[in-house]
Amino acid sequence: MAPGIPNAMDRPHFIGIGGAGMSGIAKILAQRGAVVAGSDARESPTADALRALGVSVHIGHAAEHLADDAGCVVVSSAIRADNPELVRAAERGIPVVHRSDALAALMHGLRPVAVAGTHGKTTTTSMLAVSLGELGLKPSYAIGGDLDAPGSNALHGDGEIFVAEADESDRSFHKYAPEVAIVLNVELDHHANYASMDEIYDSFVTFTERITEGGTLVISADQDGARELTRRVAGSVRTVTYGEAADADVRVLSVVARGLTSEVTVLLDGRELGFTVSVPGRHYALNAVAALAAGAALGVPAAELAPAIAAYTGVKRRLQLKGEAAGVQVIDSYAHHPTEMTADLEAMRGAAGDARILVVYQPHLFSRTQELGKEMGAALALADASLVLDVYPAREDPIPGITSEVVIEAARAAGADVSAVRDRGEVPALVAGMAKAGDLVITMGAGDVTDLGPLILDRLAK
CATH class of the missing domain: 3.40.50.720 (NAD(P)-binding Rossmann-like Domain)
Known part of the structure; x- marks a missing residue:
């Protein structure tokens, strides 16, 4: 062995x-x-x-x-x-x-950090892993996306810290025993496994109960679901809150957009600390603050960790620039939950200036579309125009009456310019006919919509 x-x-x-x-x-x-x-x-x-x-x-x-x-x-x-x-x-x-038992076994004997939440896990895990690596701490990590090349989603490091995503979708995050647990947000999702918000809260409470003795829960002070979870676990675990709320332990004083980066200032232990986040959007800035708070909980000096966070330059499929052709930039987004969709579209709207934003969206899972399709459609109203593909089924069988029309009808009701596309092979030509120099095209969703980015670029270049 x-x-x-x-x-x-x-x-x-x-x-x-x-x-x-x-x-x-x-x-x-x-x-x-x-x-x-x-x-x-x-x-x-x-x-x-x-x-x-x-x-x-x-x-x-x-x-x-x-x-x-x-x-x-x-x-x-x-x-x-x-x-x-x-x-x-x-x-x-x-x-x-099970995958979760295998990951738990790999973390045994180390100092695990488990990153949980309905969205933002991959980015936050990556930010913490990259910044710890920049400081020479040689962490191990397991991330749900590639940092810079295929296969870069995981690493066995020689250090004592192991940073990993903690997946709530099937309750597998109950298998981990982290020294530090991060909870970014708590929202209703994964409808095939959770019937209500109370079930989700119960699941997250169980996760926090797995934090080792003397460990720390780092949790958002801004998001409603996270605040409710904090109330439910009060007194049972050491808790550090972060965010823009006035009562946050690590308080965000400002997030200033600088093109595709942000300058963030926080108040931590009575001292102001400023640093750069090398990806656009307020939600990514808050992910960085969560990573900073978790590192501090591990005993890493915040004044050293903060500048190291700037070394994180993104994860594949998280507002990843795929290329530019004919003056049109094509960007890939993994966003598939309405909150994620809204956050990414707002981030791009803030960075794009007067540029038009065109979205190619693929709903992910029939169960999610059934429960959140109307909210997905409302999010698409933030784009200038959208093409909506058929639902990507992943592991699910179809649900009668649930198609991408649920999203399209909601988008139109919200005033969005949206069109249905049944044949994904038509997308590159359709986008090329819509896009003009200076526009941004975003392929959005957790399914194979990501494969369309290079095809769109090829068509634009002709």
């Missing part, structure tokens, strides 16, 4: 190894010396990055891909029970480990 690897995970097989969360764990295990294998539905840059680390990646799912000597099979909640590799594991008596 390689050092730092739980026994059953010295020869793991990952089903869906190309996913953001799964590939990160596989990468760390490979860097620690495990013999890692897995399968994914299709080739990808992530698969190539894993192979560069010595990981055996099979394309497609088949029983024969699972080696007889596999120590365990790692799965996420998206893997269905009839997956042939999972069926073979049951036949062979090979242990099945």
Whole structure:
């Protein structure tokens, strides 16, 4: 068994190894010396990055891909029970480990920081990991997106800190025992798993109960759901609040936009501290303050950590500039919840000046569209014009009567200029016909809408 690897995970097989969360764990295990294998539905840059680390990646799912000597099979909640590799594991008596249990095992014995919330997890986790790295602390991290290249979503570092996203969608964040937990916001989402806000609050309370003795909860002082959670856990855990609210422990005094960056000033321990955030938007500035507060809770001097945060320059799919052609910039956004959509569109509106903002939006999940489709449509009213694709199903089966028309009708009711597109292959030509020099085009959503960015750029260049 390689050092730092739980026994059953010295020869793991990952089903869906190309996913953001799964590939990160596989990468760390490979860097620690495990013999890692897995399968994914299709080739990808992530698969190539894993192979560069010595990981055996099979394309497609088949029983024969699972080696007889596999120590365990790692799965996420998206893997269905009839997956042939999972069926073979049951036949062979090979242990099945959920992704969250595998990640929890990797964090054991270190100083974990778990970043939770309905949105903003990837950015905040990245900001903290990058800034700690800038200070030479060599953290390990597992992030739900690539920092600068495929495969850069995770790293085994030699330091004692491990920074990881904590996913509330399937309650898997209950598996972690963080020294510091960040809660950015608490909103109703993941409707297939949560029936009400009370269920979500209960789930987040359970997460805070997992904070180790003497640990710290860092939580927003601004967002209504976070304030309610703070009320519910009062007295049970050391809590540090952050935000623009007058009663915040780490109080944001100002956020000043400077083009595609922001200058942030906070009041921390009675002292004003200013620093630069190298991505646009007030919500990203607040994510940076959450990272700063968490680092301070770990004992990292805030005066050193603050300037290091400027080293973070973004995560793929988080307002990522894909390129420019014919004077039109194409930007990719992972936003798929109405709050995220609004935040990203407001950020781009603030940075764009008089430029028009054109959006290609793909609703994500039938259940989310059923519950939040009207709010998605309202968010699109912040754009000058939008094209709306069919719902990206991901792991879900269709829900009768729930289509992208739910979003489109709400957008039109809010006064938005919006058009339905049934054939995504038509999008590049449609955008090229709409866009003029100086415009910004945003591909938005958590599905494969991201693949359209390069195609739009190619069409614009012709």
